[in-house]
Amino acid sequence: MKLVDYLVVRMGRVTRDQLASLAIQNQDVLHELIHLIQAGNQTQRMKGSWVLSGVHQLKPEVLKSYYPTLIACLTNEMVGGVKRELLRCFEGGLMSDVIEEELIVITMGWVTDEHQDLAVRYACFRLLPPLLKQYPELQMELSQQVDLYRMKFGKFP
Numbered sequence: 255m256k257l258v259d260y261l262v263v264r265m266g267r268v269t270r271d272q273l274a275s276l277a278i279q280n281q282d283v284l285h286e287l288i289h290l291i292q293a294g295n296q297t298q299r300m301k302g303s304w305v306l307s308g309v310h311q312l313k314p315e316v317l318k319s320y321y322p323t324l325i326a327c328l329t330n331e332m333v334g335g336v337k338r339e340l341l342r343c344f345e346g347g348l349m350s351d352v353i354e355e356e357l358i359v360i361t362m363g364w365v366t367d368e369h370q371d372l373a374v375r376y377a378c379f380r381l382l383p384p385l386l387k388q389y390p391e392l393q394m395e396l397s398q399q400v401d402l403y404r405m406k407f408g409k410f411p
């Protein structure tokens with residue numbers, strides 16, 4: 255099976271869910287999906303990350319071993335839709351302290367970055383509260399950043 259044949263512009267929800275189920279059942283498909291998210295063209299990265307967030311919805315623990323790779327992808331990615339879907343792969347996931355800290359660094363930088371897509375900022379805003387439970391000073395900083403953003407631009411998110 256070649257995932258590139260399915261990760262196309264008009265790929266629909268049914269195909270996405272079928273590919274997510276297949277990736278859960280077959281490690282080779284999951285590896286290919288991760289590889290395309292890392293090195294594919296923009297469409298492949300966008301659709302691949304969407305499938306990966308579907309994997310997370312169905313069986314979040316499957317992605318745990320891939321968190322370091324996904325963090326690296328987030329760090330290097332320029333497309334907002336890919337960032338948003340990759341961020342969704344961390345929602346409610348059990349992460350090591352190192353992964354949590356790396357995710358906090360990334361999302362704190364993006365949450366009120368006006369150059370980020372609104373959907374990316376919103377995904378960061380949803381991810382941060384549970385991650386910041388043990389960091390009250392960062393909770394306060396997040397609150398201040400959001401307040402400043404609201405004063406400057408109106409509403410947030």
